[in-house]
Amino acid sequence: MTLTAKAFKYGDDINTDYIISGKYKFKSNDMEAMAVHAMEDLDAEYYKKVKPDGGFLVAGKNFGMGSSREQAPLVLIHSNTRAVLAKGFARIFFRNAINTGLPVVECDTDLIDDGDELEVDLEAGVVRDVTKGSEIPFAPLPPVMAQLLADGGLVEHFKKHGGFAL
Amino acid sequence: MGQDGTSPLAISALARMGVEAVFDSAKVAVVVDHSSPSPIEGVSALHTMMREFGKRTGARVYDVGEGVCHQLIPEQGHVVPGDLMVGCDSHTCTYGALNVFSTGVGSTDGAAAMAAGKLWFKVPETMKVTYNGALAPGVFSKDLILYLVGQIRADGATYMSLEFGGPVIDALSVEARMTISNMAIEVGAKAGLMRADDKTLAWYQGRGGRAPAPVEPDANAVYSQEVVIDASAIGPQVAKPHTVDNVSPIEEVAGTPIAQGVLGTCTNGRLEDLGVAAGILAGRRVHPDVRFIVAPASRRVYLDAIEAGHIQTLVEAGAAVVTPGCGPCVGTHNGVPSDGENVISTANRNFKGRMGNSNAFIYLGSPATVAASVIEGRIADPRPYFG
Known part of the structure; x- marks a missing residue:
């Protein structure tokens, strides 16, 4: 699968409180309504920038640190974030992203600037920076996680196979 | 295990999976603690969803007033040394102290674990x-x-x-x-x-x-x-805004004025913690410019602290005791700070906006540091209160 969109770049250690604040998370189960608040403590315009044409959230190290809230990947999906590219991910966010069907790519994001047009080939393990004309390789996901992502997340995997079939 | 910020998503995921029963109702519990009692109708609906899930599946529901999930799960005997346990809350790692391999997962993970009694893991170093x-x-x-x-x-x-x-x-x-x-x-x-x-x-x-x-x-x-x-x-340590790893010895932050102190949470809301704070506050008063919020970690802790006299001591000193739960730490209710205010808390996180206001500043310390600070109205070294 190859995804195409523009890069929206942020820094290191972006925690799940920044991705979706606890004050919204606990109020509702409506992800579409909550998505307008995605990333708002860091960038109040995030939803408006990404929603119309989609985008890649590009960050530094330890993306998604902090709480286990699955609302974090869900509001990113609902804000039309196609994938998250980071130098590294916190453990629970990484699991949640795979389980909910949000592609996560671990690569050298120093080579990407805000606003670059990117093509991300998940199977080949390469990010093509169309703006710069460069390529950034990355290790594709291990088979267990790749299968969950290909099935569209853990719920779809269960529906398809009637339980774990990894 | 799930709490009221994560269980509703897990319950929805179970429904979308087409799963009606949990694998073993004796091994599943959900806890109403993050917004407890409910401050608004949206949350009330989520709590109702959890109660109905409990009735439908036989899973244990800990309702308003019973306490914080990470106190209840070990306190009520749900886990014992040698267990493998997952919870839809990142601080599920708490029971590691009890020789339980417990780890935080997301809601869909929680749904799969409740359905199958199994989960995928990467073996850690x-x-x-x-x-x-x-x-x-x-x-x-x-x-x-x-x-x-x-x-x-x-x-x-x-x-x-x-x-x-x-x-x-x-x-x-x-x-x-x-x-x-x-x-x-x-x-x-x-x-x-x-x-x-x-x-x-x-x-x-x-x-x-x-x-x-x-x-x-x-x-x-x-x-x-x-x-x-x-x-x-090592002396007393304080984590400064807005990250937990921004840690200094207390000498570097002592004197910072505070508007609120919080004693409680899954980190430091147990009997011993309330006892340490009560020991410092006995016969003293909370500074007039400071609100001091106390949330015991569970009903059991609350009752034990009443019996030990700690609650009497804390309330006489000026503390406001709230329902056992997570509210003040996680910004849902029970003590959202105002713009520009500094808070000293016994919690485990001080991210920007964590307590419900991204224009407030959260410092983290021990129950003793919080008790000394609420007396003095500024971040204070507790060591002078120990002889």
Whole structure:
């Protein structure tokens, strides 16, 4: 699968409180309504920038640190974030992203600037920076996680196979 | 296990999977603690969803007033040493102090675990953390873990298991050990394990749980990293806004004015914590410019603290005691700070906006540091209150 969109770049250690604040998370189960608040403590315009044409959230190290809230990947999906590219991910966010069907790519994001047009080939393990004309390789996901992502997340995997079939 | 911020999503995921029953209702519990009692109708609807889930599946529901999930799960005997346990809350690593491999997962993970009794895991590497020496008066387990977070930073142990040990850990009470394991996630760890000793096994007496089956480190265990800390050289530590790894010795932040103090949470809301604060506040008053919010970790802790006289002491000193739960720490209700205010809290996180206002500043310290600070109206070193 190859995804195409523009890069929206942020820094290191972006925690799940920044991705979706606890004050919204606990109020509702409506992800579409909550998505307008995605990333708002860091960038109040995030939803408006990404929603119309989609985008890649590009960050530094330890993306998604902090709480286990699955609302974090869900509001990113609902804000039309196609994938998250980071130098590294916190453990629970990484699991949640795979389980909910949000592609996560671990690569050298120093080579990407805000606003670059990117093509991300998940199977080949390469990010093509169309703006710069460069390529950034990355290790594709291990088979267990790749299968969950290909099935569209853990719920779809269960529906398809009637339980774990990894 | 799930709480009211994560269980509703897990219950919806179960429904979307087409699963109606949980794999074993005796092994599933949900806890209403993050917004408890409900402050608004949207939350009330989520709580109703949890209660109906309990009736439908036979899963245990801990409702308003019973306490914080990470106190209840061990306190009520749901886990015993040697168990593998997952919870839809990042601080599920707390029970590592009780020799339980417990780890935080998301809601869909929680749904799969409830449906199948199984989950996919990546086997973690292990970092061994040894605390040598002894704690000085006025220094507590919270200071030990804050110091470690400051040293190895927020991603210092991503995806690893921490194994805590050494004479200082051996000397700590089970409650104090839980404070350390609770914050394993603040360095990115999957678990924060300790050995089960006589204190651990005694702690389980009378809790109605299954027979413990403690797990020991292998004699030939390989560690990816070993950290040795001289606890004798550590004084009170404070995490400054807006990250948990922004840690300083108290001397560097003492004197910072505060508007609110919080004592409680899954990190430091247990009987011993309330007792330390009550010991400092006995016969003293909370500073007139400070609100002091106290949330006992559970109904059991609350009752024990009443019996011990701690609640009387704290309330006489000026504390406002709220329902056992997570509200003040997680910004849902019960003490959202105002713009520009500084708060000192016994919680485990100080991210911007964590307490419900992104224009407030959160400092983290031990119950003793919070008690000394609410008396003085500024961040204060608790050591002068210990003889």
